[in-house]
Amino acid sequence: MKHNASKHFHLFKYLSLSILLCASSYSLAQTYTEQLQQQAEDQKLYEKPYWLALGHYQAVSRSNKAFESYSDDPKFFLSEHGKYSPQEELKASISAFFAPEKTGDEHAQCRFVARLNWIAGELSLDRKQLPQPNCTAYQIWRKAINAETVTVIFASHFVNSPSSMYGHTLLRIDPPKSDKPSKWLSYAVNFGANVREGDNSLFYAWRGLTGGYPGLFAIEPYYKKIKQYSNIENRGLWEYQLDLRPEEVNKLVTHLWELKGISFDYFFADENCSFRLLELVEIARPNLDLLSSFEYRAIPTDTVRVVRDQGMINNIHYRASHIEKIKYITSLLKPKQKALAHDLSLDTGLAEGSEYKSASLADKQNILYVAYNYLRHQQSKTARDKAMAKRSHRLLVEINESGNADLSSLPRPYNPIEGHETMSLTLAAGDEGGEEFIEGQWRMTYHDLLDPGPGYPLGLGIEMLGITARQWQSGRSTLERLDFVEINSFAARDIFFKPSSWRVNVGMERIYSDDGDQLAPHITGGRGVSAELNDNLLYYALITGRYEYNEMFKANHQFGAGLSLGLIGAIDNFNTTLDLTSYKLLNGVERYSITFGLAYDLAKNKSLRLMVEGVKEGVYQENNMKLAYRHYF
Amino acid sequence: MKKKILTGLALVCLSSASLADPDEHGCGWGNLVFEGKSGLAPYVLASITNGTASNAMFGMTSGTNGCQTHHPLPYGGKSWFAAADFADSIIEDIAKGEGEALDALAVMIGIADEDRAYFNQLTHDNFNTIAPSSEVTGDQVMLAIDKLLTNDGRLAKYVVS
Numbered sequence: 138m139k140h141n142a143s144k145h146f147h148l149f150k151y152l153s154l155s156i157l158l159c160a161s162s163y164s165l166a167q168t169y170t171e172q173l174q175q176q177a178e179d180q181k182l183y184e185k186p187y188w189l190a191l192g193h194y195q196a197v198s199r200s201n202k203a204f205e206s207y208s209d210d211p212k213f214f215l216s217e218h219g220k221y222s223p224q225e226e227l228k229a230s231i232s233a234f235f236a237p238e239k240t241g242d243e244h245a246q247c248r249f250v251a252r253l254n255w256i257a258g259e260l261s262l263d264r265k266q267l268p269q270p271n272c273t274a275y276q277i278w279r280k281a282i283n284a285e286t287v288t289v290i291f292a293s294h295f296v297n298s299p300s301s302m303y304g305h306t307l308l309r310i311d312p313p314k315s316d317k318p319s320k321w322l323s324y325a326v327n328f329g330a331n332v333r334e335g336d337n338s339l340f341y342a343w344r345g346l347t348g349g350y351p352g353l354f355a356i357e358p359y360y361k362k363i364k365q366y367s368n369i370e371n372r373g374l375w376e377y378q379l380d381l382r383p384e385e386v387n388k389l390v391t392h393l394w395e396l397k398g399i400s401f402d403y404f405f406a407d408e409n410c411s412f413r414l415l416e417l418v419e420i421a422r423p424n425l426d427l428l429s430s431f432e433y434r435a436i437p438t439d440t441v442r443v444v445r446d447q448g449m450i451n452n453i454h455y456r457a458s459h460i461e462k463i464k465y466i467t468s469l470l471k472p473k474q475k476a477l478a479h480d481l482s483l484d485t486g487l488a489e490g491s492e493y494k495s496a497s498l499a500d501k502q503n504i505l506y507v508a509y510n511y512l513r514h515q516q517s518k519t520a521r522d523k524a525m526a527k528r529s530h531r532l533l534v535e536i537n538e539s540g541n542a543d544l545s546s547l548p549r550p551y552n553p554i555e556g557h558e559t560m561s562l563t564l565a566a567g568d569e570g571g572e573e574f575i576e577g578q579w580r581m582t583y584h585d586l587l588d589p590g591p592g593y594p595l596g597l598g599i600e601m602l603g604i605t606a607r608q609w610q611s612g613r614s615t616l617e618r619l620d621f622v623e624i625n626s627f628a629a630r631d632i633f634f635k636p637s638s639w640r641v642n643v644g645m646e647r648i649y650s651d652d653g654d655q656l657a658p659h660i661t662g663g664r665g666v667s668a669e670l671n672d673n674l675l676y677y678a679l680i681t682g683r684y685e686y687n688e689m690f691k692a693n694h695q696f697g698a699g700l701s702l703g704l705i706g707a708i709d710n711f712n713t714t715l716d717l718t719s720y721k722l723l724n725g726v727e728r729y730s731i732t733f734g735l736a737y738d739l740a741k742n743k744s745l746r747l748m749v750e751g752v753k754e755g756v757y758q759e760n761n762m763k764l765a766y767r768h769y770f
Numbered sequence: 771m772k773k774k775i776l777t778g779l780a781l782v783c784l785s786s787a788s789l790a791d792p793d794e795h796g797c798g799w800g801n802l803v804f805e806g807k808s809g810l811a812p813y814v815l816a817s818i819t820n821g822t823a824s825n826a827m828f829g830m831t832s833g834t835n836g837c838q839t840h841h842p843l844p845y846g847g848k849s850w851f852a853a854a855d856f857a858d859s860i861i862e863d864i865a866k867g868e869g870e871a872l873d874a875l876a877v878m879i880g881i882a883d884e885d886r887a888y889f890n891q892l893t894h895d896n897f898n899t900i901a902p903s904s905e906v907t908g909d910q911v912m913l914a915i916d917k918l919l920t921n922d923g924r925l926a927k928y929v930v931s
Contacts, residue, residue, distance in 0.1 A: 317883065321856075321874035360856050360874065521806025523904070529804045530904035533865045537897040541866035 238268035247272035351400030506542035556592020567763025596627035697722035854908030
């Protein structure tokens with residue numbers, strides 16, 4: 138009995154002691170928290186660029202130090218005023234790091250690792266005084282990421298898909314070289330709008346413009362990106378390895394974890410994938426200023442250029458798309474063999490035929506390569522077909538026996554960031570209908586069919602927002618054109634691939650006629666086909682439609698239809714276009730035009746062009762000509 | 771300064787995330803190796819919007835991805851059976867005798883440098899066992915490779931724990 142009582146007494150002593158200990162350590166921690174918060178206030182830590190970067194704050198007004206975070210996700214903030222107050226957020230973060238550890242993975246120390254690391258460094262925080270939560274999820278994640286280097290990936294333009302014509306950028310995080318890693322298994326970091334399956338693309342475009350979509354970071358194995366871009370969308374992937382050191386990469390990855398499931402404003406024009414990825418690079422190397430040049434627009438190639446201008450690109454690798462490889466091997470085949478490759482993809486029995494059997498081994502390999510890959514390309518666009526699958530398998534068995542085509546001499550295209558810059562200013566002098574004029578044009582972006590070709594695909598022109606004004610000899614000034622968007626997408630058809638070609642132009646243009654001239658808003662589009670005469674020359678035929686609002690007409694709103702034929706050529710430093718267009722509006726007005734353009738690239742960012750045009754509307758007829766100098770910046 | 775200018779630069783790098791159906795990831799679902807458009811559905815959908823075709827998001831942490839686990843797990847604690855996800859590329863590489871998909875599989879299995887050429891040759895020589903028909907699934911490809919390695923004197927060490 139006595140023994141028992143003493144045991145109870147000991148237990149009581151132990152309990153009270155531990156309660157006492159707990160209480161004192163709690164109050165001690167609280168004071169330490171307050172002390173750190175005071176220290177942070179005194180040092181104005183919340184004004185430091187790195188803290189603002191970690192919270193993705195932008196200055197709303199520099200003078201009164203007002204800020205707003207690009208993130209509008211409550212999960213991203215520990216203070217309820219966090220979105221607008223870096224100061225409150227910093228204070229709340231310090232408190233949260235000292236919260237009891239029982240929450241584990243949900244603890245602020247586990248969720249905001251980069252914040253903790255930075256604050257701890259700035260305040261010389263004694264980590265022994267922190268609660269020690271188990272950040273299991275974070276630890277597993279870090280182990281899986283195993284990062285040492287970072288590569289910026291540029292998925293090049295995708296002809297025929299307007300939603301991707303500027304290309305797309307993502308980051309890839311690679312393990313140490315010593316691990317002999319596979320790039321296929323590296324992780325790709327992508328920032329994009331969180332689109333749900335039911336959303337249609339028009340709705341998507343609208344909401345993207347107006348900010349209706351939340352943007353999120355996603356991480357997935359790089360092979361999925363290769364599958365999507367190289368094999369399905371047929372876009373080449375440029376891989377620019379950055380010179381970030383392991384400790385810098387560590388900062389980036391640590392912060393990336395904080396962005397898990399966090400939504401951001403998403404705007405196509407500026408706060409897009411490219412912008413967000415540059416923010417991550419700034420997190421890695423705090424003294425960089427990559428973002429200030431992107432006030433209104435962040436075009437993927439421009440964002441890669443900014444990184445290049447900082448001297449951060451160590452090494453460049455290009456991953457050709459599926460179609461590029463097929464086209465390259467096809468170019469090695471004689472015309473009869475091309476036809477055989479095509480037929481073989483439809484009838485694998487031809488592998489037993491004499492034409493195939495008599496070919497050399499290298500030719501057999503090339504024919505099989507084209508047949509197999511063309512078949513897979515076809516199958517990727519249609520519902521699974523058992524017969525197609527059977528032919529695919531059969532051809533693969535043949536490849537297994539004959540060996541693979543030699544792709545070692547596959548040419549690498551011109552590095553897109555070495556192409557001309559994307560904004561342009563043009564000065565021209567010319568003559569229209571006997572009167573001389575000088576003309577100025579500003580274009581926000583990006584490339585037209587006469588601009589210097591290197592780095593841009595032949596037959597693709599995308600322009601957004603262009604203004605053209607004239608000063609006439611007579612003293613009159615006119616606005617000639619206001620172009621919101623003009624896209625020309627000419628993709629050549631051949632025996633294997635049958636893409637369609639199209640053009641669209643939305644804007645205002647000055648129409649000259651017998652009754653005078655008038656600035657007319659219009660929407661003009663066309664769709665048709667184009668083919669290659671050789672590597673340097675495309676020709677096209679389009680059926681066109683037009684809507685025009687013209688106050689010179691009795692009925693202002695007019696619709697019409699017509700035809701366009703033309704040529705697009707590029708040889709060395711010369712680019713040329715020839716276009717014949719005619720259309721008829723419902724009110725009977727018929728217009729004809731023939732336009733010839735010849736441009737010469739003086740340097741990467743300087744070109745000269747000559748435009749000659751003849752137009753006819755009813756009895757009205759005139760010719761105009763101009764010589765222009767264009768500068769890209 | 772808030773910089774929301776609707777410049778008409780509407781179509782810069784549209785991108786999307788979380789499009790895939792939840793079964794798209796990994797093994798145990800018998801994805802056909804010679805697939806058509808439907809097997810690529812998430813990718814095709816993403817290609818309309820220039821985005822991400824995966825619900826993986828940050829979800830690469832899930833250990834074995836529900837795949838078979840009687841193997842050693844050298845690559846980030848994941849079963850190499852997860853490579854069933856890109857079995858289509860693997861069998862193409864096996865037919866060719868080399869390639870990045872086959873390299874990725876070798877890394878996942880943990881095959882050492884000195885055994886890589888042998889691994890490539892062994893799989894190449896056994897193409898017809900690994901991909902016996904056009905109806906083969908990703909999991910069947912993985913099982914066939916597993917069996918091949920298990921029965922091989924030099925490579926068995928990588929799959930038998």
